[in-house]
Amino acid sequence: MHLYAIAANLPSASARRLAHELRHLGAEFGLDGETLWSTSSRSGALAAGGIHHSAARCAPRVYLSQTEGVLTWFDGLPVSTRPGQNAHDARELAGSWESVGEELEGQFSVARLALEHERAEIVTDALGVAQVFCARHQGGVLVSNSATLIAAVLDLHVPDPLGVCSFLGLGWAAGASTLNGGIEVLCGGSRHIIEHSGLRTHQSFGPRTIPAKRGRAIPPAELAERMTTITGNAVAGMPRVGCALTGGRDTRVMVALLRAAGEEALYFTGGEPTSPDVVIATELAEMLGLQHELVQHDPASSAVDWTEAASRFVAQNDGLASLLQLPDYIELPACPPPLGVKLWGVGGEIGRTGTGFLTAIATNAPLLQRSNRIQRKLLGVKSRDDGGVMTREARHELARYLDRFHRERLEEGWTPDEIQEAFYTFERVGRWGGTGPRRMAATDDIFGPFVSRLFIDYCYSLSSKERYVEAAHYRLLSEISASLRDHRYDTPFPTPRPWLAPALATRQLAIAIRKRLRDRRRADSLGGPSSGAPDPEYPFQHAWLEARLPLIRDIFSTAESPLWDYVSRPRIEHLLNGSEAERAHHQEGLLRALSIFWHFHGPRPGGGAQPHAAERSFSTPKSRRYRLRAPASSRGSG
Incomplete structure (x- = not known):
């Protein structure tokens, strides 16, 4: 692993500041403090730094190369498409930089910094699975493979509406969003160029390039x-x-x-x-x-x-x-x-029309594949408000994104029946x-x-x-x-x-409908999830949550958090004070909401408090806390 950051025209992101944050974050991954490096251009307009595993641990990888004011490095595992060629050596990458984007596979980001020309370039893997983040701030730009570093340096601790809402409804931050407003993910299959004028992107692989490949299979x-x-x-x-x-x-x-x-x-x-x-x-x-x-x-x-x-x-x-x-x-x-x-x-x-029966059926069942309207509705089914923890605003925010995704793919040349597969490839795989x-x-x-x-x-x-x-x-x-x-x-x-x-596909659809009806009748006969003994789909996660209910109630107790615009406070209160069986039934939705609150308000590693949790980040006059009401059975009669 090689954590790194590049800043352009950001006085607050000096090489020294970047090195400080990198050293702190590197300790979380067991990176070697002796490998920490930082540099800046003569004018100070461009600064960069990194930290990685020790040479003894990472061999035969060589993460960093420096020759005549040009630094080349990588994170992840770049893989050459040429027989017998080693792409996880930064010296080799430096020698073939211009063709790097076309000759690499794997999950990686590769970067090059030319100090004299005050120019940096980052090449991302096909789907951007090895994520790189960026923030444009006060006329400058900060790029890093750690969103946490960017948030700390630029004090970006306000929730991103789409990131939070899609995490709740899908299980990941959709599109280019993250949980933190102002921080985005750089697109995959691209060469990103950072100069004095800002950040620009040349994408050679992505949703726009796929439709042109139809019918051109290699042997x-x-x-x-x-x-x-x-x-x-x-x-x-x-x-x-x-x-x-x-x-x-x-x-x-x-x-x-x-x-x-x-x-x-x-x-x-x-x-x-x-x-x-x-x-x-x-x-x-x-x-x-x-x-x-x-x-x-x-x-x-x-x-x-x-x-x-x-x-x-x-x-x-x-x-x-x-x-x-x-x-x-x-x-x-x-x-x-x-x-x-x-x-x-x-x-x-x-290679098999995406995950789950719904995508496979949508692309092949004759009654479904020809209808643009039905395909859009099926895309909306991807959003799942488990436990009702999403507010109406959150559901609408996610629905607007899914509408936009559907519209953009059609404009790029995808047929209606392919959009489910596009969503799986570029959202489910690329982001999740x-x-x-x-x-x-x-x-x-x-x-x-x-x-x-x-x-x-x-x-x-x-x-x-x-x-x-x-x-x-x-x-x-x-x-x-x-x-x-x-x-x-x-x-x-x-x-x-x-x-x-x-x-x-038509037969599979009929079987799925019968199973859904059978499961619904069974659930009705059992009296719903709030009755009976808990039967969690994920036993360890359920036991972990039940053992920490006081801590979890405390994490959810930030009264002024803007997250409550997207997370339903009444439903969280109901679930935390309700039956164990109901929490087990809705553990996915509850754990998604908890993950987001933990990110903004939960304890940090080592027991520290989150920085800027209320006063600075959310512009509240005072950090107020409230306690979720205890169940009625445990309250006095008054």
Whole structure:
């Protein structure tokens, strides 16, 4: 990991100030203070700094190169598309800078700073999964891969309406938003140029480029060869390589790519011994002679202080990951291992018309795919107000964004039935997936073959019918390993006949409707979520929340917070003072709201208070607190 910042025309963001913030934030990720660097141009108009893992931990990576007043560096894991070429060495990147944008895959940001010309450039990965943030402020600009750093330097602690509302309704900050007003995410697939005049962007890959790729698929053999090359380049020479192994098709493709590249890895599978994932993974490991471990991760059994872990989790992820994902928190050991690489299956659904039955059906069921109005309504279903924690204003804010997303994709040439897939690729993967690299950064870089430009281009060059039957996965496995393709899965491969997709999607729709009606009747017969014993979908998160209700009530007790414009105070009060069963039923919505309040008002790592929580950030005359009312059963009769 390499935390960095670049400031142009911002006297408050001097090299010295940037170095101070970087040292503080670097400690959260176990970065080496000895690697801290900072610099500025002769006039002081341009300043930059960074901090990264030690050379001993990160080898063979070389994060920083400096020659004749030009600095080149990277964060994440840039991967060369050329056989045998090393792109995780900043010296190599410096020597081929002009072609960097076209020749790199992986999840990364790469930067170059020319002090004499007072010019900086940042190249982002295809979807911007390795997120880089920016803020335009008082005629200047501050860019960093830490939104927390930008907020601290520029005192930007006011909530962003779209960021907060989309986090509540979708589970991530949508579009270019973050939780903090004034801080945006730089778009992926782009070269961003910072000069005295400000920030400008040249995008070479994104929603505008996809429609032109229809019907221009490369041969499957070429796809397999090129994906094998980038997978081999990603892990070559790394001290540790890890890869999940399950009964699904995404991990099957990743295993095939690693084996085709001739690379060894430690494969791991989570779950109970009798689960399909574990049973099938064990069969594959024995068949192929793989180094394989079964992992039964029980966060509750560890010695981690999970209240402190929550503070660190929120801070490390810039508030952009829900506490629902708290079990993913990694406690850095006293003697951390060498920095490894983990293959990551996120984005595999791009090859099968997106995630969930709704997107697949919307793109292929004849009754749905032709209607622009129905497609827009289906996009609105993506927003889910779990537990009713969103205010009317919040729901309207998110609806306006979804309308805009739908309209912009149509203007770019997407057909109505493709917009669900566009949303999955550029929102679900690009924004929600953007928290993945940060969560792993203390111990591993990640490489996601399915979020490579190569794989995305190939998938969108196919018809939606071909994506529905998972043609990309099937063809890759056919080219690389027929035995892996044909070994059983937790759910069988769809028929390899794309022309059957409309009939299959219609059948899937009928099954889904029957299941929905059956589930509704069952819920009605049980009397609703407020009755009976709690049955949480996520047991650890439920137990964590129940054990900390006093702290959680205190976090929600900032009376003057502008977050109450978007979070329903009556519903939060009802849930926190209601039954445990109801909290379990609505844990996703409650934890999303808590994540946002924790970001602005919760305890910081080490037990400190949030800066500027009320007086300066929200312009209130005095920081007032209120206590959520206790349940009636616990109050005196008066």
